[in-house]
Amino acid sequence: MAMDVIDYKIYGAEMQFVEIELDPNEAAIGEAGSMMYMEDGVDLDTIFGDGSAQQSGFFGKLMGAGKRLLTGESLFTTVYTNKGQGKKKVAFAAPYPGKLLPMDLSKLGGALICQKDAFLCAAKGVSLSIAFQKKLGAGFFGGEGFIMQKLEGDGLAFIHAGGTMLKRDLAPGETLRVDTGCLVAMQPSVDYDIQYVGKIKTALFGGEGLFFAVLRGPGTVILQSLPFNRLASRIFAAAPQGAGGGAAAGLLGGGGGREEGGVLGGIFGGDDD
């Protein structure tokens, strides 16, 4: 499957956007609502599914769309195609403070497991699917929930997460203990599980919770320093309560519905810390 090779430039420091340069007839896919601007000649089309060639037929598309719903993406993908002459630009912005990271899937072996919601945009041909966490412990307490995203293809994909991102290559057998919720992405060769913090005193008062996420190499892992819901809960805690509380709660509670889910959201939505 031929992937579109795209050139890009990332702007900004803490609240970034990426500008992608498309050659004539090149295309990029973007998460709905993430487009910031596009130049003349870029044609915008909404397709059902993720636009990868893997989905054929109506049911294939339907399946793809259903999976996208589960991972918290929208049903439709927007495809930005350069139908004009010469190079044209389209930009995608990150939805909250954090960092954008370009991931060259061809260098990562063609697949990457991501936290759901991490995907921002990609070259057309990259497919998005669900990676369902089968380890009960990791699903419940690993901080990423049971549903993760899998990016597949040979092209470039941009992922986004909160705070500063760390890309780390684990050698065979090397392990890294990570605060739950801080994992953004990893190669499928990485073992992902949970580990008890070790002492009941630490579990109760250490502030890290009962479990760490444990990552074991070989493979590349990407971590974030500030999971968004941690930031959100800090902001919420600092927001004026009482008289103005209604408005604040409305703003965060209503607007942050996806982040602040109920019990089910907590379990399936992940991002718990």
Added chain:
Amino acid sequence: MSAAGRHPGRAYGPGFQTAGAAVEFEVSGFGLRVVTADAPDGTPRWSEITVRKGGFNDAQVMLEWQGRAGSYALVVSDAAAVAALRAQLAQSAPEKARLRGTGHLGADARTRRWSHLMVWATLLPIVLPIVLLVLLLAEHDRIAAWAVSHVPVAQERKLGEAVFAQAKARLRLVDGPPQAMVREIGARLTRGSPYAYEFHVAEDATVNAFAMPGGFIVVHTGLLALAGSAEEVAGVLAHEVQHVERRHSLKAMVKSAGLMVTVSLLFGDLGGLVSVGQDLIGLKFSRDHESEADAEGLKMLVAAGIRPQGMRDFFRRMSEQEKLDLGWLSSHPASETRFAAMDAALKAMPAAAVDAPALPYDYAAIKAALPAATKPAPPPREHTK
């Protein structure tokens, strides 16, 4: 493009790119050979290689070995390559052919214990009520029987009082010789019972008698008018007393009102049952309950030294009336059958038990003392029971 016997994999370790390098590998009886432009050291033999499932969801096969420069790993995810690898392993290193996830992290006993605990703590509040409900539905009969048998007499009495208080408003209780007779016979029958019985006579032309939980028994004057002797009345009373003794009312409530009653019985809240008890006066006992009351009633009569034939005689009278009267009979097994069953039971009894002195009442006089409105046998229309 790959030569025969070569399979795709991804190699990690010193000398390879840190994010892994796409390589091809060959397997042989000796071991593993990685074909790559990079220069890895050596071709590990099977004895040096650990084979396990690993990676996200244990979805890949990991071959790990120690080289001179450090640890290496070859990750195989291609299905054909995995199959070839397994086939080779089955020949060369059968002990490694059974690919197991090492679960090296999950094997940490404390992690496992704590995560299980937390999972249960999360799921239990959801699962437990469902399990209980299913259990209640599946074992409803047994649980109900157990609950009924554990209701204290005092509680049942309270329920009966409430029901009787409601019933009283609709009944015209009468005093006089008939009532005195009924009370005396009742007292004789129920001597030694844990229940404190109350026997009443209500002015009503229908042939009926009924028992309420806790020991409230009401006989209609219509029944007294139909009966031919004090022994026949005693037979009816013994039958009704058995309904009380065997807690048929509670059991019938459980049957008709079902789950809600069982739950309130389990939690000992009989107060809520009074609303259900509204229908208790009209409650129909099942045929099993009626037969049980018949059989036990006969024994009770014998134990009290009253001639049990009275009960049978009354039922013969009833079966004669059957075509005309549907009031009391509608819920009862056909009097014919009951009469036959009673007759058989009586014949099985020793003659000494059956032969008791007659009750000391002048029944004709008592009948004469019944309220004038009660005629011996006008076929009643209503179906109140």
